[in-house]
Structure formats: C-alpha cells, structure tokens
Amino acid sequence: MIRIGQLINGEKSTSSDSRTGPVFNPATGQQIAEVELASTADVAEAVTVADAAFIEWSGRTPINRARVMFCYKQLLEEHAHELAELVSREHGKTLPDALGSVKRGIEIVEFACGIPQLLKGEYSANVGSGVDSFNMRQPLGVCAGITPFNFPAMVPLWMFPVALACGNSFILKPSEKDPSCPLRMVELAHEAGVPPGVLNVVNGDKEAVDALLQDHRVKAVSFVGSSPIAQYIYHQGAANNKRVQALGGAKNHMIVMPDAETDRTVDALIGSAFGSAGERCMAISIAVCVGDKTADRIRDGLLEATSKLNVGPYTDPDADYGPLNTKAHLNKVLGYLDSGEQEGAKLVADGRDISLQGYEEGYFLGPCIFDHVKTDMTIYKEEIFGPVLGIVRTDEYGEALSMINNHALGNGATLFTSNGGVARHFLERANIGMVGVNVPIPVPVAYHSFGGWKQSLFGDHSMHGPEGVRFYTKLKTATLTWPAGENAGPEFSIPVLS
Numbered sequence: 001m002i003r004i005g006q007l008i009n010g011e012k013s014t015s016s017d018s019r020t021g022p023v024f025n026p027a028t029g030q031q032i033a034e035v036e037l038a039s040t041a042d043v044a045e046a047v048t049v050a051d052a053a054f055i056e057w058s059g060r061t062p063i064n065r066a067r068v069m070f071c072y073k074q075l076l077e078e079h080a081h082e083l084a085e086l087v088s089r090e091h092g093k094t095l096p097d098a099l100g101s102v103k104r105g106i107e108i109v110e111f112a113c114g115i116p117q118l119l120k121g122e123y124s125a126n127v128g129s130g131v132d133s134f135n136m137r138q139p140l141g142v143c144a145g146i147t148p149f150n151f152p153a154m155v156p157l158w159m160f161p162v163a164l165a166c167g168n169s170f171i172l173k174p175s176e177k178d179p180s181c182p183l184r185m186v187e188l189a190h191e192a193g194v195p196p197g198v199l200n201v202v203n204g205d206k207e208a209v210d211a212l213l214q215d216h217r218v219k220a221v222s223f224v225g226s227s228p229i230a231q232y233i234y235h236q237g238a239a240n241n242k243r244v245q246a247l248g249g250a251k252n253h254m255i256v257m258p259d260a261e262t263d264r265t266v267d268a269l270i271g272s273a274f275g276s277a278g279e280r281c282m283a284i285s286i287a288v289c290v291g292d293k294t295a296d297r298i299r300d301g302l303l304e305a306t307s308k309l310n311v312g313p314y315t316d317p318d319a320d321y322g323p324l325n326t327k328a329h330l331n332k333v334l335g336y337l338d339s340g341e342q343e344g345a346k347l348v349a350d351g352r353d354i355s356l357q358g359y360e361e362g363y364f365l366g367p368c369i370f371d372h373v374k375t376d377m378t379i380y381k382e383e384i385f386g387p388v389l390g391i392v393r394t395d396e397y398g399e400a401l402s403m404i405n406n407h408a409l410g411n412g413a414t415l416f417t418s419n420g421g422v423a424r425h426f427l428e429r430a431n432i433g434m435v436g437v438n439v440p441i442p443v444p445v446a447y448h449s450f451g452g453w454k455q456s457l458f459g460d461h462s463m464h465g466p467e468g469v470r471f472y473t474k475l476k477t478a479t480l481t482w483p484a485g486e487n488a489g490p491e492f493s494i495p496v497l498s
C-alpha cells in the first residue's frame, strides 16, 4: 500500500506510528493509498522550520523570488500531464478536466511572477515642509493554506505562489481525500529553487487544522472548503489574532430569460452543472427559468442532452464526467435526491440506475434533473455538490433576482439573455461575488480575484489577483525628513499642515 507522508523542511518523510486515513480510486471504490494524518507535534515542527526560513526568504529581493516562480511555472508545465493524472486517479474527474485545472493553477504562478510590480508602494513628496512619505507592502510571516478535495491542484496554487512571491513562508494542509498532487507540486517547487522550510506540506485532518489555528506563529490562514468549516476557521483564526480568508460553499443560479438562445443555454447548463460530476464551487446547480415556456424548452433541451452524456472512469477518453469522490459523498447526494422527491420536486432525469461494467463499486451517479423546485425545499437551500440540477420556475425577472439575493450563499451567478438593459441591471444588483452574462462559469482569471459574498466567503479578501497580494502583505507607512537649517526645538501640539 502506498503511504503518503509529510514534506517538511524540504524532505519527504513517513512515520510508522502516525494515524492514517484511506485514499480511494473513486472509479473502482478500491483503496489505493493511505495518508498520514499529522499530529499537533508534526504541525509544530513545520511551523518552526517555516518561521526560521521566513527570515532569509523575506529578505530576498522581490525579483529573486519572482525568478523562482518563473522556474516553477516552467516545471509545472513540463509536469502538467503527470499532475493531472494524480488528480484524476484520486479525485475521479476526467483527464482533460484535471489538466484544465492544473493549467488554471499555472496561471496563478504566471501572475505571481509579476508580483514585484504590485509590491511597489505609493510615494508622496513634501507632505509637510521638507517631509516625504511613502508606504511599503511587507510579508506577514508564516501563512497556512487548508484546501478542499475538489481541486487538489488549482486551489493550493491559488494560495502558495502568491504568498511566497510576497515573501512569506507557507504550510499547506491539503485535503486528505486526494493528497498526492499537492505533495508532488510542492516537490517541484523545491526543484524550482524554493529553499527548504519556505514551503511545507502537512497532510492531516481536524487535528492538523486546529494545530495551525492555535499556533501563534502562524500569521494568516487561507481556507477553501464547505461553509460550516469556513465559518469555524474564520472564527477560530480571528480569535487567535490571525488574518483569515475562508471561502465556503456555493449554490450558483443561472437566470434564463425568455429571449435566451436555447442551444447555447442548454450547452452552458449541461457543462457547468454536470462537468466534474457537479463537484465544482462554480457549478450551476439552479436554473431559474422566467416563464413556463422558457422552462419547458430548457427542460426538454436538457433531457435530450443528458441522455447523450457519458459517465465513466478517467481512463475512458469518451467520459464527460467521472464518479463522485467518496462513497460517503455519493450517499449524501443520494439522500438529497430522496429529500427532493419527498418535498414535491419532480425528478425528470434520474441517474441512480447507472451501472458501469467493471466499475460496479465506483461512486458513479448519472445526471439528475429536478423540475418544479421551490425555494423552501432542502434541495434548493443546501449545496448538493453532485450532478444534480434544479429548475425553478418563475413569472418574472425581478422574482428570479430576489431568489438569488435572498439565498444564504453568494459565490457565483449568471444570466442568459440577449437584452443588454436586463444584463446591466443584473450585474449591478446581484448580491453575489462573481457574476456573469451569457457565460456558464464566471471564474475570474488569475490577475483578477476569486471570491464569493455572504456565507461563501468569511473574511475581507478574496483569493489571488490584487486581493491575494493585499491579503498576504501588510502595509507600512514611512514619514521622513532630512533636517536642514536651525533645530526649531520641541513641539508639543499636533503638527498641522500648512
């Protein structure tokens, strides 16, 4: 059995007396590895080395750190297929999808290569007579990142390249469900020139997370995962005087207007609802159709399109999406299907009877569509995180927008229409962090910032882009003068500008 351990101070290690957790191939249901679950003492060791390594790393010139990022980008590109394979094997998503997520992660490293430009401060000459003022952005120290199972390459890359390029040291605590890709990415960072101790991996569960939250030497925590845990991380981190950005779950709506083009809308819904088995925080899980005629034609188009979808293991090049990540998660999603039916929604596409020869123990679920979903149903209120799309029918756009604005989660939302006035109104009035018009998944590129509103983000900063740089740096403002002429003696009143 493969044993996955820790990477601390540039060295991979395993320990026979560590607690472990299982890692499965979700397509076969077989355990393929065991991952060590770090103890509080393991985390303390990682923090000690990261704290020591911070001194030299933060003292380097920004361009020196950027050059390491350039080398890292090159290495990630050379190893992209290997990394995608690691993602697919433990997560279950198709290879092209996994490769896409690795490439979106590499875009953050490209952004990090240009961070010296964003570390520049502002300068004001002559703020008082002969007095100048400027500010500088300085790194925080040891930062930690806690990441979810659904993007084992991309989400860690949202965090540590930005933190490192700003001069911080970092401890990554990846999901224990698919730990191999993050570990390999950190190995490659060392090959690229990241010094030992600057970037460390502690694999683990709640014990490791709590140890990071309680260690006063950890100055900032970045988290991506479900909303209840995001809220916990935010409160615990803040109580321990840390800076926290904690991204949570999602229930992303698409409003479909009567003037939306049917084929494009159906294709957009199919890809965003069922791609990666719906295990994406930017997946569309609710289509709000304005008017019954709109709802009928979109539902019919969806039913036709879903009947042609291929569900299969990542080794099948024709698969459109793969299994869910764990048996427990599959059971949770199946529970939502029961609850939707009990609460009166109409299950018009039922993917439960799927069976794949040779993969009978895999965690597969065919595409599922509920029509006539109502806003008081559990399947509307809660994130399902599976290949399940709900159709809500409404008579008018204003009501559709209110649904979005009243939902507890506020990650992404999109509008399909050919009316520019409605589109503009939507972009301005949606109470949501990431909005789109006629795009299925409005994910910001690396040099913009990614983050939701409401219970999809706890904290003040979203990730990567300029917000990422603000999160991983603190602002210092300097005021100076070079004395000339006579010393005027002490002044006891607050100086005012003339």
Ligand code: NAD
Binding pocket: 146, 147, 148, 149, 150, 151, 155, 173, 174, 175, 176, 204, 205, 206, 209, 210, 224, 225, 226, 227, 229, 230, 247, 248, 249, 250, 280, 281, 383, 385, 411, 452, 456
């Ligand atoms: P999760 O919240 O279960 O786990 C996330 C991380 O927290 C993991 O590293 C896990 O080990 C750790 N963790 C789990 N339980 C903990 C506890 N009780 N105390 C401390 N740490 C704990 O999330 P997941 O199932 O891995 O990922 C899926 C979730 O992530 C979905 O809700 C999805 O919407 C969300 N997500 C959000 C975004 C975003 O950008 N907003 C992106 C990707 C995923």
